Amino acid sequence: MARGPQRNLLNKRAVPPASGAGAPPPMPLPSNPLAPPPCGVTPPTPHPGPPPPGYMTTPPPPLGPIRSQVEANSSQSESEPAVEGVVLVLSRALAACRQTVKDQVCNDVAKRLHLLEDSWKSGKLSLPVQRRMDTLVQELQAGHWDSADEIHRSLMVDHVTEVSQWMVGVKRLIAETRKLSPELLEPLQKPAEPALDPVESVQDPVSQS
């Protein structure tokens, strides 16, 4: 039966023929009463006929939907995003938060940003994760908090093994940054110039094992 707005594929049943109460079709009588009874299963032929050839005019449609996040249109080439750019934006956001957010929390976030940087530099992060992080920081810079949050969530859902150690820090960073008053956000919104800007060096908290 058709339902409301959702498309409900594969919900139909074959209607049994109207003879009586839902009985299957009556058995066909053998046309030649002298033919031998059918043996159970015909043995497979060693070289079965090929499937009927199809048309070859147009190239085949791509197989199935591509199940990834729609990425923000970026003018980047196909090459990997730069880790420094991503870390820079996150560090700036963290610096902006230092004024109002508790030290304990900021240090905790910083620790995780370091983990992120280490994982990235040691090649532990796959390309989709790198790309999405790049998009995330762009959204963060632009003040699109919900969008950044959505990307963090999608990374946690799709790539939890790679990101679980540090992603909660990024999540917290988004949550705290969005609460800041606009003047504190200005440094964050400057375009990234990795060569010139000093990266924030964080006081290492008491070493944790």
Place this chain on the structure above:
Amino acid sequence: MATYQEFIQQNEDRDGVRFSWNFWPSSRLEATRLVVPVSCLFTPLKERPDLPPVQYEPVLCSRANCKAVLNPLCQVDFRAKIWACNFCFQRNPFPPSYAGISEVNQPAELMPQFSTIEYIVQHGPPTPLIFLYVVDTCLEEEDLQALKESLQMSLSLLPPNALVGLITFGRMVQVHELSCEGIAKSYVFRGTKDLSSKQIQEMLGLTNSAPLGQQGRPLVPQDAAAFCRFLQPVHRVDMNLTDLLGELQRDPWPVPQGKRPLRSTGVALSVAVGLLEGSFPNTGARVMLFIGGPPTQGPGMVVGDELKTPIRSWHDIQKDNARHLKKATKYYEALANRSAVNGHSIDIYACALDQSGLLEMKCLSTLTGGHIVMGDSFNTSLFKQTFQRVFSKDYNGDFRMAFGGVLEVKEMGVGGTNQWKVCSLTPSTTLGIYFEVVNQHNAPIPQGGRGAVQFVTQYQHSNTQRRIRVTTIARNWADAQTQIQHIESSFDQEAAAVLMARLGVFRAESEEGPDVLRWLDRQLIRLCQKFGQFNKDDPASFRLSESLSLYPQFMFHLRRSPFLQVFNNSPDESSYYRHHFVRQDLTQSLIMIQPILYSYSFHGPPEPVLLDSSSILPDRILLMDTFFQLVIYHGETISQWRKAGYQKMAEYENFKQLLQAPLDDAQELLHARFPMPRYIDTEHGGSQARFLLSKVNPSQTHNSLYTWGQETGSPILTDDVSLQVFMDHLKKLAVSSST
């Protein structure tokens, strides 16, 4: 006048209601003669994107033992601003805020298209949702790692203001304090000794700092959160909890050879329920239990720790050889009832290769509206994706879960109320409600000729608002003596099949299996005798009208289904299937009774085919949906072509597409359904083909093959009776003057 199909469909779309009979017999005697009771499937929180909630309180009838809600069936005097309750006929004045209403300016709740309407009735500050994770640490390393990651992931899906807590257990039970600074602390309980709720609260220090405000009144929950160190807001503890989860180790107690790990599930749950009872009674909360095997020690144990004693099978139960069954079930029922009283629901996520004790623990979810998810391991996409879907969001970005549900059913002329606590609900949760017609035989049809029922569901929305959804429906009474054809044509065979099936499952849980089948068969024969057209003792003359024509087929498949045939499954599996069967909506329930089969071939677009062995053909691909499994079966020739690799050749692009088509269609179902079905890709001769072969009607078996001489279809090796034989017997019995 729309056809009955359209009428039935419109009513389901609007009100989430499907009645077995849409004309109601006017006396109790006639109702029993109809065999199928007057009953309905009702989905209280059916998703209605087109129905915005109204922001005011519902208007109630002033009669103390009525209190029905104003609805489109009420007579209204717009001049005098008075309305007559259609349930008790009391005349009620409208409240002052309704002074401006008129025929041309009616409030929504009087308009027929708002037979279902939702009110937002927030009283006081909103209470946050609570999620308490109860985690078994007696898992294999890989499994535990996967579970930890899923839990960490879920923290990103919880709303920031939700409260979250963690209890881990193995041989001991640990309640973790979620402070944001310093060393992580936890409280440890022995897994062997059950404690009362009071003792648990005392030991956790919850009674000492009894949260009382300035005037000695209890603090509202968000202030209580400050006092409850074990349940803290996500936004405050997510980093700590992520680390805590990351550092969880397997239960440290070594498991000797030939033994099972000591798992104290009973005490763990007792602590969880006690913790919530003490700190957040009457607030929407979800206990999420993750287990990798059965409880093996303490109260609620299901099996001992000796591996050589296997966990109970259906045979054991039948022979009364299941030592722990009664005691454990009783223990969990008591916990479930305490939880339900407080509006707290309990989910069970059981991933293990062997049984985990779902049979005994099922009541925890059934009585509280919680989920049960069963899988082989936490390290599978089936678990991971199903778990993600627990937190899926609707068109408004809110969770598809509701808490603290209370359903009240009002009927005409019946005093008092019928109320049920439903605790946790989803948009698809569907209840079966069975009515009893109380009129005496030959009493005149009640005034107005229509019967009415009102469903009032109060609940806490996932966005923490309190809401009331009201559905009011009416159907015509009919005199069975003179209007039997009306009643017959108003039969909804799909709804009736599911409603009878639910009754059957309910019986099966307390009666012997064969008795239930006999009962089901008897009802079917009686129905056919009542409504079939036939000449006495002439089976070939038997006919059923269109409104009943599919019903026998549904009953045939129901008899063979895992809901009533238990010996092919473990007790846990049967419990799992039954649990889902009695809460799904009609469409999904029908799929469970009679799976859907689609055929893919070069001969045309995909088409539904009979669930019959004759549909299994060498040059077809079949997609079968049983709700719990999605089976793609490649016919013999197809599978040979596949092995030969034709899909890789450019000229056979269409074959590649044919192979892909069912996969694409299956994806839609795999992504939407909760719980995620098991995906099985098999072929002629494959060992997993049994999933398909056991479901199809065996119209050709090794017995029947030579008798019927049919050449199409694959024979099934079984002694099960086929639909044809079943129908023959049914007709014989229905027309017989001696039955």
